[in-house]
Amino acid sequence: xxxVTQTPKHLVMGMTNKKSLKCEQHMGHxxxxxxxxxxKKPPELMFxxxxxxxxxxxxxxxxxxxECPNSSLLNLHLHALQPEDSALYLCASSQSGSNQPQHFGDxxxxxxx
Amino acid sequence: AQKVTQAQTEISxxxxxDVTLDCVxxxxxxxxxxxxxxxxxxxxxxxxxxRNSFDEQNEISGRYSWNFQKSTSSFxxxxxxxQVVDSAVYFCALSVGSWGKFQFGAGTQVVVTP
Numbered sequence: 001x002x003x004v005t006q007t008p009k010h011l012v013m014g015m016t017n018k019k020s021l022k023c024e025q026h027m028g029h030x031x032x033x034x035x036x037x038x039x040k041k042p043p044e045l046m047f048x049x050x051x052x053x054x055x056x057x058x059x060x061x062x063x064x065x066x067e068c069p070n071s072s073l074l075n076l077h078l079h080a081l082q083p084e085d086s087a088l089y090l091c092a093s094s095q096s097g098s099n100q101p102q103h104f105g106d107x108x109x110x111x112x113x
Numbered sequence: 114a115q116k117v118t119q120a121q122t123e124i125s126x127x128x129x130x131d132v133t134l135d136c137v138x139x140x141x142x143x144x145x146x147x148x149x150x151x152x153x154x155x156x157x158x159x160x161x162x163x164r165n166s167f168d169e170q171n172e173i174s175g176r177y178s179w180n181f182q183k184s185t186s187s188f189x190x191x192x193x194x195x196q197v198v199d200s201a202v203y204f205c206a207l208s209v210g211s212w213g214k215f216q217f218g219a220g221t222q223v224v225v226t227p
Contacts, residue, residue: 031213033213040220041219041220042204042217042218042219042220043158043204043217045214045215048213048214056214090156090157090158092158094213096213097213098145098146098208098209098210098213098214099146099163099165100213101148101160101163102158102160102213102215103160104150104157104158104159104160105157106155107156107157109156
């Protein structure tokens with residue numbers, strides 16, 4: 001079992017829907033991450049939160065909106081997505097610092113119709 | 114800029130054979146960290162090992178071993194006596210700076226058949 005919990009595991013939505021992906025960790029980590037992973041590709045970083053503040057946005061389109069309500073929770077709000085946004089969305093957490101391993105959740109498999 | 118190269122796209126072996134995965138990295142930073150992750154078909158990335166740029170000691174953990182050589186900018190990973198459960202995609206990653214921003218390699222798919 002992973003220590004980073006993501007819900008839902010699967011999500012199918014239309015291009016006009018609004019949905020949210022949720023991520024929770026209870027390891028006391030102060031950095032949290034969203035990644036997008038297409039099939040047979042490595043994960044691509046989308047956002048980094050450090051101490052509940054957004055520290056990195058990798059030029060992600062505004063139809064993806066992250067939120068960090070507290071140190072244990074990370075959300076990704078989705079609106080007006082495109083078919084090419086279909087992917088595995090991974091959440092990770094770590095202690096702050098580049099030397100820290102990131103611990104990943106199981107991911108949410110997102111399909112846009 | 115940082116770069117990680119995993120030249121092997123896929124490696125297929127029969128159970129009990131050894132498998133070595135190559136990872137070559139590029140960075141101008143003198144302080145950096147290298148990681149290996151395993152991604153089974155279920156999707157989650159599982160952390161396997163971390164190495165920092167100051168520590169060139171090789172490491173063995175059960176059937177896994179890692180060979181870090183700064184002179185060739187390589188951080189290779191060997192699975193000894195492979196098992197079917199080792200079938201997964203393995204990623205090498207490089208981290209520099211203060212933000213924990215990983216540069217992943219393209220990944221190597223390992224297929225172990227009985």
